[in-house]
Amino acid sequence: MTAAAPRLYPHMWSWDSGLIAVGLARLSVPRAITELRTLLRAQWSTGMIPHIVFSAGDGYFPGPERWGTESAAAAPAAVRTSGICQPPVHAIAVRRILDAGRAAGGEVRDQAEAFVRETFGSWLAWHRWLATARDPDRRGLVEIHHGWESGMDNSPRWDEPYAAVVPGADLPGFVRTDVDHVGDVRERPTDAEYGRYLWIVEQLRRVRYDDDAAREVVAFRVADVFMSAILAVASDELAGLGDELGRVEDAAELRELAGRFRAGVLSTVSPATGLARDLDRRSGRWIETETIAGFAPLFCGAQDGAVVARQRELFWGERWCGHPALAHPLPPSVSPSDPGMRPRTYWRGPVWPIVSWLFSWAFERQGDDDGARRLRDASLRQLAAGDFGEYYEPFTGEPLGSLHQSWTAAVTLDWLAR
Numbered sequence: 001m002t003a004a005a006p007r008l009y010p011h012m013w014s015w016d017s018g019l020i021a022v023g024l025a026r027l028s029v030p031r032a033i034t035e036l037r038t039l040l041r042a043q044w045s046t047g048m049i050p051h052i053v054f055s056a057g058d059g060y061f062p063g064p065e066r067w068g069t070e071s072a073a074a075a076p077a078a079v080r081t082s083g084i085c086q087p088p089v090h091a092i093a094v095r096r097i098l099d100a101g102r103a104a105g106g107e108v109r110d111q112a113e114a115f116v117r118e119t120f121g122s123w124l125a126w127h128r129w130l131a132t133a134r135d136p137d138r139r140g141l142v143e144i145h146h147g148w149e150s151g152m153d154n155s156p157r158w159d160e161p162y163a164a165v166v167p168g169a170d171l172p173g174f175v176r177t178d179v180d181h182v183g184d185v186r187e188r189p190t191d192a193e194y195g196r197y198l199w200i201v202e203q204l205r206r207v208r209y210d211d212d213a214a215r216e217v218v219a220f221r222v223a224d225v226f227m228s229a230i231l232a233v234a235s236d237e238l239a240g241l242g243d244e245l246g247r248v249e250d251a252a253e254l255r256e257l258a259g260r261f262r263a264g265v266l267s268t269v270s271p272a273t274g275l276a277r278d279l280d281r282r283s284g285r286w287i288e289t290e291t292i293a294g295f296a297p298l299f300c301g302a303q304d305g306a307v308v309a310r311q312r313e314l315f316w317g318e319r320w321c322g323h324p325a326l327a328h329p330l331p332p333s334v335s336p337s338d339p340g341m342r343p344r345t346y347w348r349g350p351v352w353p354i355v356s357w358l359f360s361w362a363f364e365r366q367g368d369d370d371g372a373r374r375l376r377d378a379s380l381r382q383l384a385a386g387d388f389g390e391y392y393e394p395f396t397g398e399p400l401g402s403l404h405q406s407w408t409a410a411v412t413l414d415w416l417a418r
């Protein structure tokens, strides 16, 4: 496995490993294959791919003892994991591995083709789990049970649902390690936020991470529009692989699923702002925040030209990439025009290179080569100093959070190789 970061995250993270495999495929197809095979060894029998696969080392909190997933019937026996998931970007990497393997030819091509053949069923099971356990009413929106599942942990998107999460008096005590590995604690979530994060872990642990029971007890239930958009595009990628393997019914099922989630994404768009919204399933309220997740329809190529055209204009306009104070014309995690935007704090303002990469990948896929190139060129200028920051201050370009963050280096490799 590739650790997500040398000190802050010394284990494997699910969506990091997908993007790391995209970068590795540019260097070594066998290494990219190993990365994803390692991840799959941790897959639960339900199909869920857990958000952390623990290495033997320690140095991260909450570690495997706190998660206690050995009590879960569906958890793997041989590997220690967390008990929640992250966005399903993996099929994007599987496609890249196959293409890179074919370009290399010979034994590498054979390895890549064998990898796709042997693991297709596991990726399919992962998508099916998201489409059932996390979308039981078939709305085309993935429900998350923890902000960590979105990958955008402390985004203002989650402030309202988290306000309803009140840690019980019996929340076991905790000592954070994350704050030891950043320059300034303001770059990380607060202790109050961590109390809520850990309370949800406690709730899930008490029902042994059972999917049905979790929906009943968990204090955080939100339909995540950006994760839904990722599931839509990744299902299309997987359907394409299914075609090549002659798995006609599976490919049709995946296309149906992609269509359902694309429609789900569209159903959330605010007529007032033109941005997509998350839905708090507990309160029934739309979450009206001006974050990068609002561009989910643009990302997944939703089937409504007017919505997408309006989003494209907004994306490049002054409230986003075209904001005159930005160091680079790249999308910050929260609009620089939003008075609540916090330029140094994690998912509350900084630019995340992997998010820029996801949009550049999506634009290229949609035939918008110009949009893809603009994001790539600006990102490579942002990354040129070689710190590989986890995230960047949008107005100064300063790297923040962890340095030598693996997925940042991986997407840099991919952009350089274009």
Ligand code: 9WN
Pocket (backbone or CB within 6 Å): 004, 005, 009, 013, 015, 016, 051, 148, 150, 151, 152, 153, 178
């Ligand atoms: C919790 C590893 C992960 C990323 C997430 C990012 C951060 C973890 C943390 O680091 O989350 O999962 O401890 O803050 O928010 O997107 O996958 O890089």
